[in-house]
Amino acid sequence: MKVINIDQKKWTKGIDTLGSSYKLIGPVAEKDFHTFEILQQGQLPDMSFTNTRLSPKEVVFPQSEDMFVYSLDQNDEDCNILKEAPKDYSPRVVLGIRPCDARAMRLVKLNFDTEQYKDPYWLRLYEATTFVGLACDQPCATCFCTSTGCGPYHEEGLDILLAKDGDGFKAKVLTDKGRQLAEASGWTDTADDGGAFENARRAAEAGITSKVATDRLRQMDTLELYGADFWEDVSFACINCGTCTYLCPTCWCFDIQDEVHGKKGKRMRNWDSCMFPIFTVHTTGHNPRGTKLHRVRQRFMHKLKYFVDKYDQGIMCVGCGRCVQQCPVNIDIRRVCDLMNSYGSENACAAQG
Amino acid sequence: MGVEPDRLHFSWISSAESTKFVEVVTEITEKVKALGPNTHYVKKEAKVA
Amino acid sequence: MIAYTDKVRQIARRLLEDCSVEMVIGFRKGSQPMMNEPCFIKKAEDADQLVWDGNCGINLANYLTGRKEKIAVFAKGCDSRNIVTHIVENKVQRDRLVIIGVPCTGMIDKRLVASQTEGEIEAVSETGDKVVVKLKDGGSTEFDRRQVLQGNCALCVHRNPVIYDELVADLVEEQTDVDHWADIREIEAMDVEKRRRFFEDLLAPCIRCYACRNACPLCYCPTCFVDESRPQWLGKGQDQIDVHTFHFLRAFHCAGRCTDCGACQRACPVGINMRLLTKKLEKDCFELYQWEAGMALDQRPALDTYKPDDPEGFIK
Incomplete structure (x- = not known):
């Protein structure tokens, strides 16, 4: 297979060159963990990270984002008119996004880019972004990407896939966007790798030992699953914080808020979480998901059943393991997925004979 | 929190203590004027990405 | 404390068998190293799911409110003080509870262990005073248990439960040589x-997931002020003033009630030590009123009483 060799020198030089035509975003070491941040000139992304604590979804879906601005000043000719908030949609590149997080972008796109509705904010940022992925050669114990239709070398959603090669990288260019970026950065040193890339992929996939079964979710009766007896046990420990949903690369819910200060106002959207008690409170005061059991069930049913039924693209989870690692009370989506997937199977066997 | 100590005052004044009320308000006004306008914890606009 | 597990199961089984309670709230083994999951047991035969070790840091008092059952709950020193606070604040009734006291020698700080370990942790076990970390690559590291305790546990002076119906083990010796307020004085x-x-740096990583608030047994308001929309007290975005207002106000709501159980810090996914806020109030309550929250059922909380000799001058 033809790959591009990028040694350390070329990497540094390429990043420097890219800085003039792209906004650079990459992993940066914080106190205890890595986060994706805008890189300053001359700053290199720290590609030695295992995975970031927060997913890079914020690159295309900021936690707080302006939508409109308006004036309430009667002397202003634009008074009471919603105007689009000024935004920066200049080209940008995410360096070192993991394949799971890149696939998550594609799953989120199913929701933000439909025949009927196109989310302009998300889509414009998505289109302005080039995704340069970094393959995982050392997955964590909580990684179960291979069970979710993803993998440590998965290419979906990426424009370029990098794999570590000594001090530098081997790169596989996957799209036109990727080609443009490779040319702009001077990463053009193509050579045949004698199958090394493929071998590394197989080795990495074999390194993922955590597995979940999802094969029965589609055929499962929604209401039966909804009424399953394990939800009380699953939801008991939950404290209804937003950690799982905010860390999750595939959670896309948001809430629209107006904020007025003096005579100026803006309409913005903020991440929301189905774990929060006020998530679906109606204006009447009625809350269809009034207890934590309702809310926990909603999260898992959405990810592992409703989404599966609606889009037929597998589950709404890429197996990044962040929620498993960071849940303060150790609610493990792998356990819940197994409970859901095997629900009623004993009865089914009994019925068959 | 990083709010200057002189910016915040607590006092207990009975409705019968008008003299004390005037004294306290005058003192507070002077102290806060000396500090100038508060620049912290004043939200003129939501800062958003 | 690992030795408590047998006793924990035994007591749970007995209480369910003789119908003293309808459910027992404790911990079961988690799927992650250094994590246990709070759980409930309703059948005596399930009692063997329960465990006890240095990873039971979640405050179980948080799981008692809003329930109708008669409940048995395992309570460390801090949990028991929060149960007292719940009873004093009329959130739970004493006669609906069987409190099983767990004399505690501190909980392990999983992030501290991870940060002091090179490589991925596969399993962590405890033997007496040692914490043994087994690595994925086959190696292992050993820590002195006292060196890897949660910050609040290292400084804890109330390890023994203050209220209980029975104990899983003999009371432990309380720590006396700790400087509880060193960080606050700084x-x-x-x-x-x-x-x-300092506070800007401290709170900068906050993503407003509210894990700190929700892990806290004191935060039981039906609608928290940050969620209230009529009127709306607070912006919901990532503006620094809103983030700070949330943290400061939450801390003030815990004044004179916080037992420094560490649940907030433990729950935080981005590692913020928001205990520095609550501890300052804890220190003030202690120094001004000699008040420690949740120590006895017959004492009214510091902010719930007036004494003519109040040390604050403004009230005179």
Whole structure:
């Protein structure tokens, strides 16, 4: 297979060159963990990270984002008119996004880019972004990407896939966007790798030992699953914080808020979480998901059943393991997925004979 | 929190203590004027990405 | 404390068998190293799911409110003080509870262990005073248990439960040689500008997931002020003023009630030590009123009483 060799020198030089035509975003070491941040000139992304604590979804879906601005000043000719908030949609590149997080972008796109509705904010940022992925050669114990239709070398959603090669990288260019970026950065040193890339992929996939079964979710009766007896046990420990949903690369819910200060106002959207008690409170005061059991069930049913039924693209989870690692009370989506997937199977066997 | 100590005052004044009320308000006004306008914890606009 | 597990199961089984309670709230083994999951047991035969070790840091008092059953709950020193607070604040009734006291020698700080370990952790076990970390690559590291305790546990002076119906083990010796307020004194000594920057840095990573609030047994308001929309007290975005307002106000709501159980810090996914806020109030309550929250059922909370000899001058 033809790959591009990028040694350390070329990497540094390429990043420097890219800085003039792209906004650079990459992993940066914080106190205890890595986060994706805008890189300053001359700053290199720290590609030695295992995975970031927060997913890079914020690159295309900021936690707080302006939508409109308006004036309430009667002397202003634009008074009471919603105007689009000024935004920066200049080209940008995410360096070192993991394949799971890149696939998550594609799953989120199913929701933000439909025949009927196109989310302009998300889509414009998505289109302005080039995704340069970094393959995982050392997955964590909580990684179960291979069970979710993803993998440590998965290419979906990426424009370029990098794999570590000594001090530098081997790169596989996957799209036109990727080609443009490779040319702009001077990463053009193509050579045949004698199958090394493929071998590394197989080795990495074999390194993922955590597995979940999802094969029965589609055929499962929604209401039966909804009424399953394990939800009380699953939801008991939950404290209804937003950690799982905010860390999750595939959670896309948001809430629209107006904020007025003096005579100026803006309409913005903020991440929301189905774990929060006020998530679906109606204006009447009625809350269809009034207890934590309702809310926990909603999260898992959405990810592992409703989404599966609606889009037929597998589950709404890429197996990044962040929620498993960071849940303060150790609610493990792998356990819940197994409970859901095997629900009623004993009865089914009994019925068959 | 990083709010200057002189910016915040607590006092207990009975409705019968008008003299004390005037004294306290005058003192507070002077102290806060000396500090100038508060620049912290004043939200003129939501800062958003 | 690992030795408590057998006794924990035994007591749970007995209480369910003789119908003293309808459910037992405890911990079961988690799927992650250094994590246990709070759980409930309703059948005596399930009692063997329960475990006890240095990873039971979640405050179980948080799981008692809003339930109708008669409940048995395992309670460390801090949990028991929060149960007292719940009873004093009329959130739970004493006669609906069987409190099983767990004399505690501190909970392990999983992030501290991870940060002091090279490589991925596969399993962590405890033997007496040692914490043994087994690595994925086959190696292992050993820590002195006292060196890897949660910050609040290292400074804890109430390890034994203050209220209980029975105990899983003999009471442990309380720590006396700890400087409980060293970190707070440091912040108090800063000038206004420095202190403001300190709090800005402290709270900068916050993503407003509210894990700190929700892990806290004190935060039981039906609607928290940050969620209230009529009127709306607070912006919901990532504006620094809103983030700070949330943290400061939450801390003030815990004044004179916080037992420094560490649940907030433990729950935080981005590692913020928001205990520095609650501890300052804890220190003030202690120094001004000699008040420690949740120590006895017959004492009214510091902010719930008036004494003519109040040390604050403004009230005179």
